[in-house]
Amino acid sequence: MNARQLLAVMVLSAIGCGTATPVEPDPLPTPLARDVASPVPTVAALPTLTATAAGTPFPGPWAGDDTVDVRGHEDFVQQTRAALELLASDAPDAYQKILTFVGVIEQGQHSGMWAFENPPRYEVGEATASSSLTWYASTIAHDATHSELYYTYRQAYPGQPIPQGAWADVASERFCIAYQLDVAERIGAPASETEYLAGLTGDHCDVDLDGDCDWDDYYARDW
Numbered sequence: 719m720n721a722r723q724l725l726a727v728m729v730l731s732a733i734g735c736g737t738a739t740p741v742e743p744d745p746l747p748t749p750l751a752r753d754v755a756s757p758v759p760t761v762a763a764l765p766t767l768t769a770t771a772a773g774t775p776f777p778g779p780w781a782g783d784d785t786v787d788v789r790g791h792e793d794f795v796q797q798t799r800a801a802l803e804l805l806a807s808d809a810p811d812a813y814q815k816i817l818t819f820v821g822v823i824e825q826g827q828h829s830g831m832w833a834f835e836n837p838p839r840y841e842v843g844e845a846t847a848s849s850s851l852t853w854y855a856s857t858i859a860h861d862a863t864h865s866e867l868y869y870t871y872r873q874a875y876p877g878q879p880i881p882q883g884a885w886a887d888v889a890s891e892r893f894c895i896a897y898q899l900d901v902a903e904r905i906g907a908p909a910s911e912t913e914y915l916a917g918l919t920g921d922h923c924d925v926d927l928d929g930d931c932d933w934d935d936y937y938a939r940d941w
Contacts, residue, residue: 786816787837790825794847798823801855808905812859812897819865823858831861833868833885840865852907856915860898864890892919 788798806813821837829843840861846854867885883889899915 786820787822788824789822790842790847794825794842797847797851797854798842798858801851801858804851804855804905805859805901809855809859809901812862812901815866816858816862819862819869820858829857829861831864833865834880838865838868850908850911852902852905853911855905856898856902856907856911859901860894863894863897867893888919 786802788795790798802813802816805816819833819838820831820840822835822839824839824841825847826841826843828841829846830841832839832841840858842854842857846857864885867890868880871880871884895915895918899912902912902915
């Protein structure tokens, strides 16, 4: 099985709608913050996140109380644990969000949030994992927010396909970047990181600048 086939996971199977022939999912996993000079399309406002309705709990914690399953080389695991400890200390709401909406943090070739997997998995590329501790920690909070949006939509529309616009479009990116910036400030990120985040427009997923965010963009990521 090649890498593309391994990445191809059905969204419908992830939301309990039975099995089907594997195909590449839509939407794509979301990228981490990156500045790309491309036009920002007009987007609809995000829905307001609401508390979990009775009888339809959000998925986590996945790996037990106060822990996340971290997979990778020893240095990756240590860096990830340190990032999680920083969040638990200085941004406990972000840490609780991660426990709820991220089951696995795994070392990988590219960075992206696979919210539709069971459990949801944050794949982390080398450039992100080896960056500053504050930057890495803030990206975990960012991608946990993408997963939160995914499960909020799933809760509101049980059994329905989950569109990209619900959790992984430009508006969603802006929502997650805003939260990432808030977390970064609280965990002591330097001005270079917070100013960078403040200047992002949410269209960084379009790596090849062709007007969409597709698998070509995913494989072209260098973070």
